[in-house]
Amino acid sequence: MTTNTSGSKRWTYFHSALQLAIQRSAHKWTYEDFAECFSLWCEEQPENASGVFTIISGGLESLITKNCEELLQRYDVKDNLDNLHAVVTAARARKQTAYDGKDVWREDLQPKAAVQARTVPLLEKEKERLLVELKQVRHALDEENLALQSEMQNNVRKREEVDAETSRLLDIVDQAFARWENLPMEEIQSWTLQTAESTSRLA
Structure with a gap:
């Protein structure tokens, strides 16, 4: 074989x-x-x-x-x-070796008690290991959450700055448009016509 x-x-x-x-x-x-x-x-x-x-x-x-x-x-x-x-x-x-531990079989010893004497210490040790591992995982998740929260706050701050700058530029455009509407258009047209005639005569 x-x-x-x-x-x-x-x-x-x-x-x-x-x-x-x-x-x-x-x-x-x-x-x-x-x-x-x-x-x-x-x-x-x-x-x-x-x-x-x-x-x-x-x-x-x-x-x-x-x-x-x-x-x-x-x-x-x-x-x-x-x-x-x-x-x-x-x-x-x-x-x-005449071992007399708790898990030695005796006539008055129930199988459940013998199994518990063996398994309970192992389970407690495994529990401690899992608790340590869980603590490490929680710590890692907390750090990751803090990093994500900081990144999100940074993105929100940048968005607010962009919105503020956009609003400022729109205000400037509105002011320029309002001033343009208040200009004396007839006088500007007359001045433009006179300038054009003067230029043509000189030519």
Whole structure:
């Protein structure tokens, strides 16, 4: 099998036993059994028959191996066996050292209490980590909000300055137009006509 065999001792034993079972299963059908089914062909063409038998046996072993590997990967057998081996090894080590912690199994100890003794400290540690991470995220969001607020206020200020400048220019235009309307147009036209006549005479 091509599955990685590096792992715990429990996984190594299981993997080796599975390999041996596959080999025995694939080659349980011997050439003698094959020859009994195709006796005439095996007598007339023994070399070809032997080659075909070898191909069939190898193909059968490859097929079984492939299917087993897919099952091992689908159910994560290696990691589960490694975890089981680690738990059993740790339990044996605690037993040898006369460990008397709160999570040691006793007849009067409920499974819920044993699980809590293990998981509650881990959950509290994870809670502290998440609180720190949440605080960091909030700080980053606050800084980003302040930056956006400052940018928005700056844009509003610039908009107000542009509006004020536009209003000032419009006032100047209105004043110029009002002065233009108050000019004595008849006198201007008369002066323009006289100037034109004087210019034509000089020419």
